[in-house]
Amino acid sequence: MTNEHPTQDELEQLLLGASRRYTFDQIAEAAGLPVDEARRYWRALGFPDVGDEKAFTVWDLEALRGVRELIDSEAVDRDTAVQMVRALGRMTGRLAEWHVETLAEIVEENEATRTGAGSRLSSAYDMAQRLLPEFERLLIYAWRRKLASSVNRLIAIAEVGESPLLAAPASVGFADLVSFTRLSRGMSVEALGELVEKFEATTNDIIFGCGGRVVKTLGDEVVFVADTPLTAATIGCQLVEQIGPEPKLPDIRVGIATGPVVARLGDVFGTPTNLAARLTAVAERNSVLVDSTTAEALEEEPSVALRALPPISVRGIGPVEVYTVSPRI
Numbered sequence: 158m159t160n161e162h163p164t165q166d167e168l169e170q171l172l173l174g175a176s177r178r179y180t181f182d183q184i185a186e187a188a189g190l191p192v193d194e195a196r197r198y199w200r201a202l203g204f205p206d207v208g209d210e211k212a213f214t215v216w217d218l219e220a221l222r223g224v225r226e227l228i229d230s231e232a233v234d235r236d237t238a239v240q241m242v243r244a245l246g247r248m249t250g251r252l253a254e255w256h257v258e259t260l261a262e263i264v265e266e267n268e269a270t271r272t273g274a275g276s277r278l279s280s281a282y283d284m285a286q287r288l289l290p291e292f293e294r295l296l297i298y299a300w301r302r303k304l305a306s307s308v309n310r311l312i313a314i315a316e317v318g319e320s321p322l323l324a325a326p327a328s329v330g331f332a333d334l335v336s337f338t339r340l341s342r343g344m345s346v347e348a349l350g351e352l353v354e355k356f357e358a359t360t361n362d363i364i365f366g367c368g369g370r371v372v373k374t375l376g377d378e379v380v381f382v383a384d385t386p387l388t389a390a391t392i393g394c395q396l397v398e399q400i401g402p403e404p405k406l407p408d409i410r411v412g413i414a415t416g417p418v419v420a421r422l423g424d425v426f427g428t429p430t431n432l433a434a435r436l437t438a439v440a441e442r443n444s445v446l447v448d449s450t451t452a453e454a455l456e457e458e459p460s461v462a463l464r465a466l467p468p469i470s471v472r473g474i475g476p477v478e479v480y481t482v483s484p485r486i
Contacts, residue, residue, distance in 0.1 A: 163282040171285050175214035181206075184213045188221035194235070195221055201239050202246035244423060256292075260284055328389035328415040328451060329429045330369075330381045331437040332360060332396050335408040337377035352406065353377070359400060367392045372425055378437075382418070382425055386447075386454035389413045390461055390482045393445035398484070401443035408443050412436025413482075415450040428474065435471050436479065449478040461485055 170176050185195035227233050264280045341349050360379045364371050369392050372380040383389035393411040400409045414432035418425045440446035455461050462485040468476045
């Protein structure tokens, strides 16, 4: 930066780490990839086509070279490379959106103490200079730490055989805030943002703390998965215990189902996923509703109590036996 007030181009160059100087055809050729194949990876990352613009940097070129080298070394095939790139694009895209929302608030606070044109850009530039190096290191650390914590699951997946899509048993849970849509209509944007943030922070702490995994959050709903029914039930009970009495949050309801699920690109598919969603929709407020498979696994567990309810009919599945789960007093 050569003056007190950086331009938008200077901020972009700081974030990209280099200036834009290549077309897409140029970086594909330099990386040794056909343009169509390179474009497949670019789109998998979640970026739009840019035509013949000089929109790419030396780091875009290095990224494509890295993918090509993985394929040439036969570490992965082309289809697997696309899947991994797509997962990376989804994860980092959401991460970037979260960080932009958070940093925008800090920039606005800094704006109150600045004067003159371009002060928001100056604040954003200063923030980027201070945060980029540490967050870049933190991102790599968190990714490797997550891999290490999942090593047992990685080995289990590798042992299932030739098909990576073979279903494995798991317990899937849905946690949903009651009457969220009606409640949100009367809230300010700031209050709604605070509510969603508190819900996500609380559910994440409970799910990760108990040994589960967050699959996704959808504003007023969180989807989680656990390796055992007891872990899932413990998560469900703690969500009710901590969120139900919380005056700053609506009541909550949780549905859990157990059975074979397919994990793909960070999501889970299968009958338990659909059933857990349905159980959540019919559960009473501040209660945990589970299917019979989950209940059978919990029958001998001294820490939880089960209560049978009348069966419910689930479209596409038929009659389903359901039970409430609560901590045993």
